[in-house]
Amino acid sequence: xxxxxxxxxDPGVPDARSGPRFLLWLGRGQLGGQAKxxxxxxxxxxxxxxxxxxxxxxxxAVVDGDGRRLLLVGAAIVLxxxxxxxxxxxxxxxxxxxxxxxAARVQQLLARKTADLxxxxxxxxxxxxxxxxxxxxxxxxxxxxEAVSRFLAAVLAIVIVCVGLVFYAPTLGxxxxxGMPVLALAxxxxxxxxxxxxxxxxxxxxxxTELASDxxxxxxxxxxxxxxxxxxxxxxxxxxxxxxxxxxxxxxxxLISAIQVFLPGLLLIxxxxxxxxxxxxxxxxxxxxxxVFSAVSLMLYPLRNVxxxxxxxxxxxxxxxxxxxxxxxxxxxxxxxxxxGTGPDAAVPDAPAPGGDxxxxxTGLLAPAGRFTAVVCGDPDVAGRLAERLGGQxxxxxxxxxxxxxxxxxxxxxxxxxxxxxxxxxxxQDKDPVLLSxxxxxxxxxxxxxxxxxxxxxxxxQCADVLDALLQSAPDGVxxxxxxxxxxxxxxxxxxxxxxxxxxxxxxxxxxxxxxDEPTSAVDSHTEARIADGITALRKGRTTVVLxxxxxxxxxxxxxxxxxxxxxxxxxxxxxxxRDDPRYRAVVTREPDGPDRTGGxxxxxxxxxxxxALVRLEEALTEIEGSA
Numbered sequence: 001x002x003x004x005x006x007x008x009x010d011p012g013v014p015d016a017r018s019g020p021r022f023l024l025w026l027g028r029g030q031l032g033g034q035a036k037x038x039x040x041x042x043x044x045x046x047x048x049x050x051x052x053x054x055x056x057x058x059x060x061a062v063v064d065g066d067g068r069r070l071l072l073v074g075a076a077i078v079l080x081x082x083x084x085x086x087x088x089x090x091x092x093x094x095x096x097x098x099x100x101x102x103a104a105r106v107q108q109l110l111a112r113k114t115a116d117l118x119x120x121x122x123x124x125x126x127x128x129x130x131x132x133x134x135x136x137x138x139x140x141x142x143x144x145x146e147a148v149s150r151f152l153a154a155v156l157a158i159v160i161v162c163v164g165l166v167f168y169a170p171t172l173g174x175x176x177x178x179g180m181p182v183l184a185l186a187x188x189x190x191x192x193x194x195x196x197x198x199x200x201x202x203x204x205x206x207x208x209t210e211l212a213s214d215x216x217x218x219x220x221x222x223x224x225x226x227x228x229x230x231x232x233x234x235x236x237x238x239x240x241x242x243x244x245x246x247x248x249x250x251x252x253x254x255l256i257s258a259i260q261v262f263l264p265g266l267l268l269i270x271x272x273x274x275x276x277x278x279x280x281x282x283x284x285x286x287x288x289x290x291x292v293f294s295a296v297s298l299m300l301y302p303l304r305n306v307x308x309x310x311x312x313x314x315x316x317x318x319x320x321x322x323x324x325x326x327x328x329x330x331x332x333x334x335x336x337x338x339x340x341g342t343g344p345d346a347a348v349p350d351a352p353a354p355g356g357d358x359x360x361x362x363t364g365l366l367a368p369a370g371r372f373t374a375v376v377c378g379d380p381d382v383a384g385r386l387a388e389r390l391g392g393q394x395x396x397x398x399x400x401x402x403x404x405x406x407x408x409x410x411x412x413x414x415x416x417x418x419x420x421x422x423x424x425x426x427x428x429q430d431k432d433p434v435l436l437s438x439x440x441x442x443x444x445x446x447x448x449x450x451x452x453x454x455x456x457x458x459x460x461x462q463c464a465d466v467l468d469a470l471l472q473s474a475p476d477g478v479x480x481x482x483x484x485x486x487x488x489x490x491x492x493x494x495x496x497x498x499x500x501x502x503x504x505x506x507x508x509x510x511x512x513x514x515x516x517d518e519p520t521s522a523v524d525s526h527t528e529a530r531i532a533d534g535i536t537a538l539r540k541g542r543t544t545v546v547l548x549x550x551x552x553x554x555x556x557x558x559x560x561x562x563x564x565x566x567x568x569x570x571x572x573x574x575x576x577x578x579r580d581d582p583r584y585r586a587v588v589t590r591e592p593d594g595p596d597r598t599g600g601x602x603x604x605x606x607x608x609x610x611x612x613a614l615v616r617l618e619e620a621l622t623e624i625e626g627s628a
Contacts, residue, residue: 019321041153044087056291137319154302356410374557391428433502460534
């Protein structure tokens with residue numbers, strides 16, 4: 001795999017049972033690249049290893065006065081220099097290719113898993129950890145994959161040099177052959193402690209990243225309530241903890257680096273002292289001493305790869321463990337069996353016929369086909385989980401919203417369908433939809449039936465002022481608002497403008513079932529009334545479910561369902577429920593559900609009169625909106 005061939009057509013199915021297994025799986029997937037890197041690394045290191053022998057032969061040729069042999073040694077040194085240069089350049093090229101391709105494979109796997117899990121991912125894994133895995137952790141995993149081939153080449157070069165010295169100068173070569181493994185393994189006892197400190201540092205860094213991510217996401221709200229300083233203080237404290245952990249980790253790695261410098265120096269001193277005594281005794285030639293000394297000096301370079309692989313593994317192992325934890329998540333146990341080709345639920349049922357009702361057996365909620373159904377929940381969190389259930393997205397085990405049978409569309413369980421089929425049939429827009437950066441035309445370039453044009457969706461979502469705002473901020477020469485660019489997450493737009501653009505995008509897709517969770521919570525009442533009319537007109541004949549408590553939306557619905565404590569209690573029109581059900585009235589009007597506050601003593605007469613008055617008020621407001 002070359003960089004130009006990225007992305008992978010299929011990144012494969014990873015072994016996510018543990019971090020080391022995941023690293024091994026990545027390495028096995030890049031055996032060709034590792035072999036190339038190993039070959040160029042051997043050429044590079046063996047060229048370095050050959051220099052001391054060439055220098056030794058050259059010194060002996062000078063001592064013997066053999067000019068012809070000296071010329072041959074010079075030619076050999078030139079060839080060794082070429083081998084070192086070419087090997088180094090190609091080793092770097094192939095090693096970096098291994099790094100980038102490994103990182104790209106991990107990113108593709110994470111992107112595929114994110115798309116598979118959807119909104120359930122951030123409930124199972126903290127948002128900060130997801131960010132850390134997809135950025136810093138990917139680089140560390142790629143670093144280890146890159147370092148493996150360089151390490152293997154360095155080890156083989158050290159073995160070749162030690163064997164060569166034993167045959168070239170046996171007396172001194174044995175000392176070097178014994179000392180080199182000691183140098184390579186000297187820091188091994190310190191690695192577990194260094195790894196623990198590095199793990200602790202990354203844990204603190206992940207928490208700080210999560211805090212920063214949450215703070216940035218809610219910055220507008222924090223400014224509104226004056227909570228910026230509070231969260232800034234928390235982040236300062238978290239960042240100081242990261243700094244302290246990083247210093248402790250750096251001290252251990254500094255000690256390891258010091259050992260890697262001190263012990264080779266000690267070996268050099270021993271070789272020179274012992275070799276000099278052998279030369280004085282006549283048991284060793286000067287050329288042989290120079291060759292051995294040069295070999296030991298140059299072997300300090302490949303020894304650095306031993307330290308590098310230790311650091312790379314200690315940093316990449318927890319990163320790989322986090323990546324494996326994310327990649328091991330599945331939508332449901334049935335899906336996991338289906339992916340493995342085992343289990344009784346491995347067969348995926350066919351998509352239901354168009355026109356089926358949407359039914360949730362857990363809550364008893366029924367959304368008739370082709371009708372506009374509004375759902376009222378007293379708790380916004382319950383409404384959000386219900387919206388995800390209606391889209392076939394399960395919640396982690398232990399969450400009451402996830403327990404019970406799957407939601408049915410036309411009698412077929414959604415979570416048993418293939419993921420792309422389920423998302424084609426049912427689209428869920430949550431409370432906080434995300435706008436990706438790009439032009440407005442690119443924003444609407446989503447899978448859709450083609451029955452709804454972007455212009456019609458924008459009109460239904462009342463986006464005229466949004467288009468004007470985008471044109472005003474666009475560069476000179478941009479006259480079509482569809483070519484205007486949206487900043488990352490639509491930060492240049494207000495909350496209501498972002499919400500309306502997201503609604504228009506959902507309307508363009510024209511799914512069989514559209515589930516909207518509080519789609520107008522950030523707009524004013526006049527705009528909300530027009531949006532409600534637009535949704536009703538554009539989605540006529542299609543199944544639409546809106547979770548909201550706004551009277552303007554509820555009054556346009558064909559059917560309103562009250563969900564209380566996880567169960568659908570009553571269904572009817574907005575005005576019927578407003579008149580007859582105190583619990584519904586308490587949620588919609590924000591009034592406490594209590595005894596009569598108008599003078600009634602039986603607990604019902606006063607609330608009936610209040611309900612009737614509210615109905616008459618609703619009718620008057622509707623007439624005013626219609627005339628406007």
